[in-house]
Amino acid sequence: MSIAERTAREQRLSAAAIAVELCRRCSIGATRQRSVYGEGDSCAELMVVGEGPGETEDRLGRPFVGRAGELLDRMLLAIGLPRERAYIANTVKCRPTLDDGTRLRNRPPDPAEMTNCRPWLDEQIEIIAPRVLLALGAPAAKSFLGPRFSITKQRGQWFEGPRGIPLMATFHPAYVLRLTGGEIEAVKRLVWEDLKAVRAKLDEFARLAQTPQPAVQIDLFGS
Ligand code: SF4
Secondary structure, eight states: OOHHHHHHHHHHHHHHHHHHHHOOSSTHHHHOSSOOOOEEOTTOSEEEEESOOOHHHHHHTOSSOHHHHHHHHHHHHHTTOOGGGSEEEESOSSOOEEEOSSSEEEOOOOHHHHHHHHHHHHHHHHHHOOSEEEEESHHHHHHHHOTTOOHHHHTTOOEEOGGGOEEEEEOOHHHHHHOOHHHHHHHHHHHHHHHHHHHHHHHHHHHHHHSOOOOOOOOTTOO
């Protein structure tokens, strides 16, 4: 990737992040503390998409921080990708909340919020043009693959994502952290299988990029 291309991408991402900070398409745009646009390598091969910012993300303006973020970092490192070499974002850029009378609680984004925010995500995917998309959790997977997608039955499978990019879904790190007992080991094994498949797909792209393509024979003189 040339320096000029990287700079152009970074400038577009910065401009979009400023526009997101001003966005008020949904009511959560007014209740959030900070927008959480996304972060990472503008030329990343892997783009990770979660559901939406939680309380800590909302406070810091960064995606996947706190315990779930630490687990995501370990998951990425396990397949040889330090967090800063991936790009990390969410389906919505503002924290969806529920006011229970005493405090604002996290909730999943509703379909209207995901629809409103989709142009921001689509633009990110277009700018970064990752080789692989990894959706974390059912809401993120459904935003790409439709409401009938089942995370328990269809995680670990390859689908065609936006712009024809290979897409896989796996369990959200926050879900893994909520599990207890024997279930946790079984789910961790499944997530590890999914991550290995992502690594294999990235390696496949890298091999293809290195394989010399057969020279195209051109009849310079016509026949
Ligand atoms: S969630 Fe997305 S579309 Fe809605 S206000 Fe926030 S940035 Fe705008």
